[in-house]
Amino acid sequence: MHQPLTPDYYHYEWTAINSAFCSHDGSVVVTWHDGKQLECHPLWLRENAPGPGGIDPRSKENDLNIVDLNLETRITKAFVQNGALIVHFQPEGRQASFHPGWLRHVADGKHKTFALLPQPQVWTSADLIEPPTHDGPSVLASDEALADWLDDLLKYGLARLIRLPTANEIVELVGNRIGVLRDSNFGLTWHVSVDIDPNSTANTNAELPAHSDLPSRETPPGFQLLHCQKNTASGGMSTMTDGLAVVDHLETNEPEVLELLTSRQWTFFNRDESQDHRWTGPIIDKGDGRVPWTFRAFHPVRGFPAMPEEEISDAYAALQRFGYLANWDKFQIRYEFTPGDLVAFDNRRVLHGRESFDTTAGVRRLRGTYLDSDEVYSRMRVLRRHLTSSNSSNTFSATGANINA
Ligand code: OGA
Numbered sequence: 001m002h003q004p005l006t007p008d009y010y011h012y013e014w015t016a017i018n019s020a021f022c023s024h025d026g027s028v029v030v031t032w033h034d035g036k037q038l039e040c041h042p043l044w045l046r047e048n049a050p051g052p053g054g055i056d057p058r059s060k061e062n063d064l065n066i067v068d069l070n071l072e073t074r075i076t077k078a079f080v081q082n083g084a085l086i087v088h089f090q091p092e093g094r095q096a097s098f099h100p101g102w103l104r105h106v107a108d109g110k111h112k113t114f115a116l117l118p119q120p121q122v123w124t125s126a127d128l129i130e131p132p133t134h135d136g137p138s139v140l141a142s143d144e145a146l147a148d149w150l151d152d153l154l155k156y157g158l159a160r161l162i163r164l165p166t167a168n169e170i171v172e173l174v175g176n177r178i179g180v181l182r183d184s185n186f187g188l189t190w191h192v193s194v195d196i197d198p199n200s201t202a203n204t205n206a207e208l209p210a211h212s213d214l215p216s217r218e219t220p221p222g223f224q225l226l227h228c229q230k231n232t233a234s235g236g237m238s239t240m241t242d243g244l245a246v247v248d249h250l251e252t253n254e255p256e257v258l259e260l261l262t263s264r265q266w267t268f269f270n271r272d273e274s275q276d277h278r279w280t281g282p283i284i285d286k287g288d289g290r291v292p293w294t295f296r297a298f299h300p301v302r303g304f305p306a307m308p309e310e311e312i313s314d315a316y317a318a319l320q321r322f323g324y325l326a327n328w329d330k331f332q333i334r335y336e337f338t339p340g341d342l343v344a345f346d347n348r349r350v351l352h353g354r355e356s357f358d359t360t361a362g363v364r365r366l367r368g369t370y371l372d373s374d375e376v377y378s379r380m381r382v383l384r385r386h387l388t389s390s391n392s393s394n395t396f397s398a399t400g401a402n403i404n405a
């Protein structure tokens with residue numbers, strides 16, 4: 001049987017619908033054999049009707065201009081044919097059929113932004129002593145290994161690769177396994193090294209307490225990769241803190257501090273001879289209440305309190321409390337950064353840092369890059385789509401597309 005077109009690149013199992021009925025407001029309610037139901041609004045279903053003025057078969061996108069949508073559209077007749085949903089739209093008089101597996105994925109909430117991604121797992125130093133670790137060359141060579149690494153990266157907000165070569169291009173090579181790198185005034189990839197003219201505190205040998213990079217941007221980079229090329233300096237151990245664990249602690253024990261951190265705004269700015277980046281936001285931005293949370297924390301680029309004078313003292317006290325917690329060994333892990341290691345982390349969730357170090361008898365050289373969160377999320381979804389194709393028990397299966405393309 002010819003299967004109805006779906007507006008995406010997934011192949012859905014034929015989860016046959018058991019029954020369909022029209023409700024008085026013109027929508028249709030479909031029911032599967034296991035009792036699961038989905039109510040489909042007529043305007044939403046109409047937009048997703050396969051064919052002209054609906055889902056275009058080439059782009060698989062909706063080609064119905066909103067101004068051409070008849071807001072009076074109602075479903076006047078609905079029935080099940082070979083398990084698919086068939087409806088009549090009036091007054092247009094159009095009949096359309098819908099793939100039951102595609103409708104089922106909506107009923108199951110699998111169309112939602114984070115549905116196909118691993119659930120974040122909040123951690124403290126009682127759960128992790130070092131980043132979850134994977135073999136670097138395997139991640140460069142295999143999509144299964146890449147998926148496993150990204151799975152940990154999205155769960156814990158950090159994941160490490162080891163045994164990589166130490167050449168300059170490695171960080172870009174690994175980043176490109178995920179997606180498009182995010183450029184900035186530091187370049188597409190950049191060194192962290194004391195022999196670079198320090199327009200950033202990162203290029204000194206100073207301690208960097210738990211922080212996030214580029215809070216001075218409207219959207220700070222989602223993910224960061226740091227690759228260790230050389231490290232014979234003494235000191236300079238890496239640190240990581242799960243910001244979500246600090247939030248959990250504050251919610252339970254110090255809600256008034258959390259309130260100040262989420263509501264009082266600060267202006268961050270990042271400047272040199274040719275740059276003047278500024279953005280204003282709270283230290284902890286809750287986003288949509290799940291992820292992405294954005295932690296804005298980096299004292300070298302925090303410029304001004306953006307709040308009335310009488311609120312400033314309390315806001316500084318909350319900021320300092322956050323600084324203690326984020327650098328407290330209950331939350332913060334500390335580990336060696338060895339040449340050939342590459343640590344990826346969610347720059348908006350996990351606060352990274354390093355100890356100060358001494359380069360009189362050695363060198364320390366890292367290379368880094370950023371990626372927007374979208375790149376990591378998309379790659380994870382596509383890898384899962386591809387890799388579940390061999391597992392027929394999954395609702396989804398792959399299109400067989402070349403995922404390296
Ligand atoms: C940075 C940074 C960490 C390190 O460059 O922003 O956090 O270990 N570097 O040097």
Ligand code: ZN
Binds near residue numbers: 202211213
């Ligand atoms: Zn940093």
